[in-house]
Amino acid sequence: MRLHPVILAGGRGERFWPLSRRNRPKQLLPLLSDRSMLSDTVDRLSGLARPRDMFVITASDLVGAVREAAPQIPHHHVVGEPIGRNTAPAVALAAWWLRDAGDDAVAVVLPSDHRIEPAERYRAELEAAAWVALERRTIVTFGIPPTRPETGYGYIEVGEPIEAGSPVRTVAAFREKPNQETATRYLADGRHLWNAGIFIFSPAVMLEEIHAHAPEIAALLPALTERLADLSEQALERYYAAVPSISIDYAVMEKSRRTLVARAGFAWDDLGSWAALGEGASSDARGNATRGRTILIDSEGVVAFSDGGLVAALGVKDLVVVRTGDATLVISRDRVQDVRAIVDRLKKEPDGASFL
Amino acid sequence: MRLHPVILAGGRGERFWPLSRRNRPKQLLPLLSDRSMLSDTVDRLSGLARPRDMFVITASDLVGAVREAAPQIPHHHVVGEPIGRNTAPAVALAAWWLRDAGDDAVAVVLPSDHRIEPAERYRAELEAAAWVALERRTIVTFGIPPTRPETGYGYIEVGEPIEAGSPVRTVAAFREKPNQETATRYLADGRHLWNAGIFIFSPAVMLEEIHAHAPEIAALLPALTERLADLSEQALERYYAAVPSISIDYAVMEKSRRTLVARAGFAWDDLGSWAALGEGASSDARGNATRGRTILIDSEGVVAFSDGGLVAALGVKDLVVVRTGDATLVISRDRVQDVRAIVDRLKKEPDGASFL
Numbered sequence: 001m002r003l004h005p006v007i008l009a010g011g012r013g014e015r016f017w018p019l020s021r022r023n024r025p026k027q028l029l030p031l032l033s034d035r036s037m038l039s040d041t042v043d044r045l046s047g048l049a050r051p052r053d054m055f056v057i058t059a060s061d062l063v064g065a066v067r068e069a070a071p072q073i074p075h076h077h078v079v080g081e082p083i084g085r086n087t088a089p090a091v092a093l094a095a096w097w098l099r100d101a102g103d104d105a106v107a108v109v110l111p112s113d114h115r116i117e118p119a120e121r122y123r124a125e126l127e128a129a130a131w132v133a134l135e136r137r138t139i140v141t142f143g144i145p146p147t148r149p150e151t152g153y154g155y156i157e158v159g160e161p162i163e164a165g166s167p168v169r170t171v172a173a174f175r176e177k178p179n180q181e182t183a184t185r186y187l188a189d190g191r192h193l194w195n196a197g198i199f200i201f202s203p204a205v206m207l208e209e210i211h212a213h214a215p216e217i218a219a220l221l222p223a224l225t226e227r228l229a230d231l232s233e234q235a236l237e238r239y240y241a242a243v244p245s246i247s248i249d250y251a252v253m254e255k256s257r258r259t260l261v262a263r264a265g266f267a268w269d270d271l272g273s274w275a276a277l278g279e280g281a282s283s284d285a286r287g288n289a290t291r292g293r294t295i296l297i298d299s300e301g302v303v304a305f306s307d308g309g310l311v312a313a314l315g316v317k318d319l320v321v322v323r324t325g326d327a328t329l330v331i332s333r334d335r336v337q338d339v340r341a342i343v344d345r346l347k348k349e350p351d352g353a354s355f356l
Numbered sequence: 357m358r359l360h361p362v363i364l365a366g367g368r369g370e371r372f373w374p375l376s377r378r379n380r381p382k383q384l385l386p387l388l389s390d391r392s393m394l395s396d397t398v399d400r401l402s403g404l405a406r407p408r409d410m411f412v413i414t415a416s417d418l419v420g421a422v423r424e425a426a427p428q429i430p431h432h433h434v435v436g437e438p439i440g441r442n443t444a445p446a447v448a449l450a451a452w453w454l455r456d457a458g459d460d461a462v463a464v465v466l467p468s469d470h471r472i473e474p475a476e477r478y479r480a481e482l483e484a485a486a487w488v489a490l491e492r493r494t495i496v497t498f499g500i501p502p503t504r505p506e507t508g509y510g511y512i513e514v515g516e517p518i519e520a521g522s523p524v525r526t527v528a529a530f531r532e533k534p535n536q537e538t539a540t541r542y543l544a545d546g547r548h549l550w551n552a553g554i555f556i557f558s559p560a561v562m563l564e565e566i567h568a569h570a571p572e573i574a575a576l577l578p579a580l581t582e583r584l585a586d587l588s589e590q591a592l593e594r595y596y597a598a599v600p601s602i603s604i605d606y607a608v609m610e611k612s613r614r615t616l617v618a619r620a621g622f623a624w625d626d627l628g629s630w631a632a633l634g635e636g637a638s639s640d641a642r643g644n645a646t647r648g649r650t651i652l653i654d655s656e657g658v659v660a661f662s663d664g665g666l667v668a669a670l671g672v673k674d675l676v677v678v679r680t681g682d683a684t685l686v687i688s689r690d691r692v693q694d695v696r697a698i699v700d701r702l703k704k705e706p707d708g709a710s711f712l
Contacts (some may be wrong), residue, residue, distance in 0.1 A: 310711050316688050351649075355666050
């Protein structure tokens, strides 16, 4: 078996302003270590796959930054989408490129900007899931046991184990983001897992399922006659101009009967906001979490982040404080989702662009 | 009449960290305008006195910075004290230097780091007080009508007006910093004013009072035989090594019978902390006060200060946020006096010195 990680790194977003900027979205930020989340993701996959078997699909204007963040991946394996079209077109592209990679090839599609630990367990579970995908000719996803009634994630309702004692089960249903009441029920019933956005499959199996459930995408693939290394900007532009914007969950997973879900034993967090940096094991006894040069005195529930210079806080509670080279953000921890309001204000101000 | 302002600019302190540093104390900070508080003070005196009649007494290691901040004052009028010895030695020096300045000379001793407005009214009241000092051969101080039961200031208990309707009164007593109960009584009785640290006098009168009430200081003055312009470092060092550390209030004012107090009609604030930047008229309808590039959304009671870069706050309350080139401070507004705790922590840390 030979694994081919396909890292999806096309995300945008302003949730990590002021660290994130127009051309430096979350996956390129050093949120969890001194290197970017993408670099952490590539490192985490080391030992499971060779860098020359890895791919990154990102936005075309981020290609240079991605190549810099993941220099061990061959440059022509970093592909820039001319426009964002959600995940299905990218997964289809990856399956198409890998169609001739051999009978033992397994693609592992995964996001570039999640917190996952410990890495050893993650790799072992991914490898086990890849064997299942290869041998059973299925698409295996990962489900995370929920720890809170989260309304921001999709869920997977599990069916029966494929074998007694196996963490891999059939899929009863993919569920879209629930409302609070439903999320509370999901948390209680023990049959619903968070959809971690990881998809493991033989390229041929995914191509078959795309043909069956998303023929409008499948129809565009044969025009991509070049090998990946030779793929022209024009060919990519034609493909993305024609392909619908749709998630792989909606286009394929919800309809396919060849899906399975592995119950994850690793810790997972999609790190959706600054506040997430302080959740769980990352925080100290007073609920504070820090990165960079910081001093906290008589403070609790504070996330303090500096990528240069000192952040000092005294006598404050439930705040996120972020210092970058040109800006400082101070935001109530329960308002972190509203950081966009600051970005929106900056868009309207004469000198605002320099902070975006 | 010819006024000779003597600006006392020897203060130290860490209350405005991270903007204030070891060699950049409060009077050298641009807290109220784009220029230092000392520059603001010199500007405020313009029209009342000529720059060549002004003096600054500061710490010896700040002489260069003071000359830069007040370039219109002759360089030899900026005098550096080798060691801090409170206000009496400085006032005595000033009186001694000005003893030959002529019968119409009036010294106006004042701090360099207070907020005072409007400047026109201030100048008019200072000039009127100087006439009183000159004609009645007295030392005139300024008293500020208190607006809160402040325990951090000295008070002056007023006696009778020197003339019907005059804002200048006799002094019943100088009062040291009161406890809370006494301060509340002072505020209620209407007879106590805050001591603003302004002293207006003919040099000869002050010298007579120093001879009478602080002979140990008076005895050291004749050794200073040089004119100010020629005063050697050695002579200054001898004087400061021998002179007691004592305030002019305690050494002279509390004992002299030749004191008067003018009730100030101008607004005054000693700006004792970051929180003071947000007090009174400086704040907007939500109690926020800002300087530099800032964005505040859904916030109240916030003092936001930037001397470079953007400070953005959202959903926060009663905070002080300060951003400088190398540090960001976030502190609860009711804990601003404890900023020293951060400075103390930095003194103990290996890389801390660079932030002090």
